[in-house]
Amino acid sequence: MIFWKLFYTFCKIGAFNFGGGYAMIALIQDEVVEKQAWMTAQEFTDIVAMSQMTPGPIGINVATYAGYTAVVNAGYDPWMGVMGAFLSSFSVILIPFVLMLLLAHYLLKHKNNKNLNNIFSSLRITVLGLIAAAALQLATPANFGSWSQSPLQLCLSLAIFLIVFLLSLKKKFSPVLLILLSGAVGLVVYGT
Amino acid sequence: MxxxxxxxxxxxxxxxxxxxxxxxxxxxxxxxxxxxxxxxxxxxxxxxxxxxxxxxxxxxxxxxxxxxxxxxxxxxxxxxxxxxxxxxxxxxxxxxxxxxxFRDNAVVESIFKGIRPCVVALIAAPVFTMAKNAGLNWRNCWIPLLAAALIWLLGVSPVLIIIIAGLGGFLYGRFINKKEAAA
Incomplete structure (x- = not known):
């Protein structure tokens, strides 16, 4: 039953996400593309693109859209997909929400607890590896093109990747702008 | 109020x-x-x-x-x-x-062909922009490298890695690096 699996999967993702929106993209990617195979790497990449361009926390946007896509890909109609979307976003916030109500008081009192600080500094470093793995797993021929089928697409994709990567390191460029520009390049090169 | x-x-x-x-x-x-x-x-x-x-x-x-x-x-x-x-x-x-x-529309597909490598780059970049705040240095950089390799090459679950990393951080402070943890 896909709804039960969605609930369980997104509860787990919410409960184990330490380290912000990109870490959550990594966890969602691992579950919905690699483990459950609810969608392809390409579909997931498109979802991330659209989640970047609409307002709100990216983790919520990706969870919502991925929940919708998982249900529709399983053969249900789009309105069941909408149910799946609400269920996924609800599930992803459920456990952190409950934990916050239970532990907020205690944690504020012990905010300098050294055991907690050790755990969090270890997690902060490890999460970098999770995000790197997600990027590697999304660098597929479907997303970049392949040498045998379209050398032009592969070369252009690598160029876009490098330029966007270097510009993002500078931080001044908003993701939305970079996505729009890359889309314009795609339109000009492939669309004409 | x-x-x-x-x-x-x-x-x-x-x-x-x-x-x-x-x-x-x-x-x-x-x-x-x-x-x-x-x-x-x-x-x-x-x-x-x-x-x-x-x-x-x-x-x-x-x-x-x-x-x-x-x-x-x-x-x-x-x-x-x-x-x-x-x-x-x-x-x-x-x-x-x-x-x-619109998904199967040729124009939309050509736009997304440009966007996809951009999105992968947007996911890759935070690994480096977040590194400084996370406290990454030469002594601990094996941790994210190992984590990425385990997930990418062996398909280890990121959730499992999170659990091990949390436990590892706790034990490290408790038994190996007592002084630094106490300071």
């Missing part, structure tokens, strides 16, 4: 106007909740901010939960979270429902 609807409305506005993820919300929240409404002091806001970062989940939602809870208890937390995520969820759903009709 903050009414339930006022809380909802404040977080609704914040949810509508943030592009680019949770951390983009911090300045908006600070302006709305600390400076304009004066529901929280600057210190309280910073305390709740670090609490929200420490908790698992979605950072912006954790902020809404902790601030709503602090101001008006459990109902306040529910109202704040609903306000914060309502518009984002409806927007992305509307987009999802529309995109069904």
């Amino acid at each position: 903050a009414g339930y609807f006022e809380l909802f409305w404040s977080f609704f506005k914040i949810g509508c106007f943030t592009l680019g993820g949770g951390f983009a919300m911090i300045p908006l929240m600070e302006k709305e909740l600390v400076q304009q409404k004066q529901w929280l002091s600057k210190e309280e806001f910073l305390d709740l901010l670090s609490l929200s970062q420490a908790m698992p989940g979605v950072f912006a939602v954790n902020m809404a939960t902790s601030i709503g809870y602090r101001l008006r208890g459990k109902t306040g937390a529910v109202m704040s979270v609903l306000g914060n995520i309502l518009m984002p969820i409806l927007t992305i759903l509307a987009l999802a429902l529309c995109f069904r009709y």
Whole structure:
């Protein structure tokens, strides 16, 4: 039953996400593309693109859209997909929400607890590896093109990747702008 | 004092106007909740901010939960979270429902062919931009490298890696690096 699996999967993702929106993209990617195979790497990449361009926390946007896509890909109609979307976003916030109500008081009192600080500094470093793995797993021929089928697409994709990567390191460029520009390049090169 | 609807409305506005993820919300929240409404002091806001970062989940939602809870208890937390995520969820759903009709369109596909490598780069870049804040150095850089290799090459679950990393951090401070932990 896909709804039960969605609930369980997104509860787990919410409960184990330490380290912000990109870490959550990594966890969602691992579950919905690699483990459950609810969608392809390409579909997931498109979802991330659209989640970047609409307002709100990216983790919520990706969870919502991925929940919708998982249900529709399983053969249900789009309105069941909408149910799946609400269920996924609800599930992803459920456990952190409950934990916050239970532990907020205690944690504020012990905010300098050294055991907690050790755990969090270890997690902060490890999460970098999770995000790197997600990027590697999304660098597929479907997303970049392949040498045998379209050398032009592969070369252009690598160029876009490098330029966007270097510009993002500078931080001044908003993701939305970079996505729009890359889309314009795609339109000009492939669309004409 | 903050009414339930006022809380909802404040977080609704914040949810509508943030592009680019949770951390983009911090300045908006600070302006709305600390400076304009004066529901929280600057210190309280910073305390709740670090609490929200420490908790698992979605950072912006954790902020809404902790601030709503602090101001008006459990109902306040529910109202704040609903306000914060309502518009984002409806927007992305509307987009999802529309995109069904355009997905196979040749023009849309050519646009997305340009966008996909850009998205992968946007996911790769935070690995490096976040590294400094995370405290990455030559002595601990094997940790993310090993984590990435285990996930990418062997298909190890990231959740398992999170659990091991948390446990490892705890044990390291407890038994190996007692002095530094105590300092």
